[in-house]
């Protein structure tokens with residue numbers, strides 16, 4: 001079978017609905033993973049077909065050479081497979097013009113960011129890659145990439161270093177700043193990234209910082225599409241559906257959502273024609289999604305993984321844990337303000353259907369990754385509000401205990417697994433001298449900057465976590481789920 005390229009013949013229903021080579025680039029994307037290919041690149045593909053424009057994407061992966069190696073021999077083309085109970089639909093996406101790896105070629109990444117064509121920079125680099133000081137609002141000077149880039153700002157390797165260096169070089173070249181759109185699952189993501197870039201600029205480029213502050217836009221956004229890591233089965237199915245070999249195929253669910261603050265200084269693609277919603281305030285949407293979708297995702301990932309349920313859809317077929325997912329969503333919804341036009345209980349039902357999608361194999365172990373980066377906005381923020389309102393903290397305590405159970409790094413039968421988290425070493429040190437629920441709960445609750453003080457110091461919160469963790473450790477997760485669901 002021949003490989004997918006720009007010249008490969010494709011049935012019209014599968015081929016891009018425009019001639020990609022007729023369009024120049026306008027976007028640089030940092031974090032060229034499956035989520036970007038299923039989300040922003042797919043929206044841009046639709047927008048190009050609907051209304052054109054020079055908005056193709058230069059995709060940059062920060063460290064892994066694989067995305068560029070897969071995409072470049074295919075002229076940037078790849079198959080996006082959408083799966084639901086009704087079957088699989090494939091289309092070939094043409095919006096990525098070029099792919100490169102910043103670690104292999106830092107000059108090329110900076111050249112893309114400082115080119116006059118670049119009007120928007122989108123990012124999906126995961127929460128841990130930025131080096132944010134979430135509490136203080138600036139950067140974390142101890143983050144490895146931030147530390148390296150502050151020491152050597154002219155040769156940046158990290159996100160803040162690259163963005164700031166590019167904005168500075170653009171000012172010096174008389175070019176306007178691009179709009180930076182952070183598409184990671186962080187609360188107030190635009191403001192967080194703006195604060196960190198300005199902090200970096202004040203430290204490394206004091207003469208430029210005020211001009212960046214005055215002219216660069218950092219709109220907030222909420223992104224949503226459940227996208228498991230692609231496998232050999234994804235690539236095999238793509239080849240079958242399009243009739244060509246495709247090393248860059250990606251699979252995703254049919255559902256997709258994008259809510260964007262409409263603040264673009266140099267224009268934007270017509271993403272609304274692809275279904276994006278432009279609003280003045282993204283925060284209520286972002287909070288809803290982080291607490292209801294991502295919060296219950298994290299809870300079910302830890303509980304499911306330790307109950308022997310490898311996939312999210314297995315969790316939804318487990319009566320006890322599915323009941324806890326519903327309970328968690330209701331508890332998260334109770335912390336949200338009313339959002340005109342959104343029925344939170346219908347949203348919860350839709351989320352449960354998406355989680356149960358029989359055609360998507362989304363691993364609980366994948367979602368379990370990076371808990372220290374995810375729990376603050378997904379679990380602790382709604383827990384703190386629930387504490388203040390005198391509400392029921394049990395759902396959040398169960399989720400927190402399940403993460404702590406996971407942080408021990410060993411199954412009930414003592415088989416080890418990797419705790420994939422940027423703070424894994426700190427976690428291992430904190431747990432080195434304790435094996436009891438009480439000791440583990442104390443050690444992990446006091447990781448610096450992790451759990452809000454007011455929550456950690458609430459005595460009944462600690463008791464609730466410790467009781468649940470004790471059952472998980474001594475009787476197993478299945479028993480803990482059954483006890484919780486009965487309770």
Ligand code: CS2
Pocket residue numbers: 185223224225226227293294297298366367368374
């Ligand atoms: C998940 C998200 O891995 C995770 O932490 O909760 O990636 C989730 O699938 C997406 O946010 C859905 O839009």
